[in-house]
Amino acid sequence: MKRLTILGATGSVGTQALDVIRKTREELSLVGISAHSNWESTIQIIEEFNPKYVAMTEKNAFEKIMNYCKENNKKIEVLWDIEGLNIISSLPEIDIVLTSVVGMIGLQPTLNAIKAGKDIALANKETLVVGGQIIINEVKKNNVKILPVDSEHSAIFQCLEGNSKEEVDKIILTASGGPFRGKKIDDLENVTLEQALKHPRWNMGKKISIDSATLMNKGLEVIEAHYLFGIDYKDIQVVIHPQSIIHSMVQYEDGSVISQMGTTDMRLPIQYALNYPKRRKAVGEKLDFYNLEKLTFEKPDLNTFKPLKLAYTAGEKGGIMPTILNAANEAAVDLFLNKKIKFLEIGNILEEAMNKFYSCEALSIESIIEMDKRVKNYVFDSFKL
Known part of the structure; x- marks a missing residue:
């Protein structure tokens, strides 16, 4: 049996991973979970799967889970913020970590998990986008596997x-x-x-x-x-x-x-990553070729879709440039989701940030985190947020 932690258990990938575990309980055991602010769904996961560790990254949600566990006599260690993510990613009793949080917050816990000898089921793009060479070097050094969860x-x-x-x-x-x-x-x-x-x-x-x-x-x-x-x-x-x-x-x-x-069912790549190298019975629908009209x-x-072109440019430049691209995109998408900018402005913001910021210093976790903050602050300050 494989024992795992899920970072981002209440998100899209996390909830589908829970469905995979639900249907293959004899193969997979959930030890730790993290969530941001969705304490209601976190309680449901606690009730169903009884994990030993829960980490929350939003203060109110952390307090809600703490109170719930005390009131219901749950013997669960409730942890807080990035330190909580780092702890549940490096637990001695787990074999694999599913990183399905969105954004830069996934970088440090993933790196800590690798250093602790854990295999990674990777659904957090930003980890490799901003820290790719650092991560790959640690993977080789610690002889662990990165098992991709993105369908592609x-x-x-x-x-x-x-x-x-x-x-x-x-x-x-x-x-x-x-x-x-x-x-x-x-x-x-x-x-x-x-x-x-x-x-x-x-x-x-x-x-x-x-x-x-x-x-x-x-x-x-x-x-x-x-x-x-x-x-x-x-x-x-x-x-x-x-x-x-x-x-x-x-x-x-x-x-x-x-x-x-x-x-188009994310449970397929999730199941493959969590059970690798074994294949298990399908948890979702199978293809019916008689019903496929055309490919x-x-x-x-x-x-028109400038961000794809800019991603190639950032990747080829390497170094800190993918961090600049990613930070600008996270900020720009946040602005768009809050209806502060128009759709096409997202690509323009990425291009502006890539032209404004650069650094030749050695790539490190510290330089990545610092550049991420600088770029996001610049984008938000530009729109007075």
């Missing part, structure tokens, strides 16, 4: 199994195109928040849904793929595939293309 990276991981990386010609990341596929700049001038959140294929959190609408999500995945698989940026191709049936592909030097296909592919529009 899980697909590539599976397509590479049993083959030599030296024989890879390129990897092909598929993208649904989001809610604005086929639209041009003029079409997007006055789109609403509600329209941007309405993803045609996947059920995701708000931040990731906006990233999908701008294609920034795919840009982050490009940088992530570079570090996960050791592939040059010139050999990472993004293809729009609106049906989202092929989750990604690998083309080999002989021209053969291997793809991984499946339904189509398109080239992404890098002029």
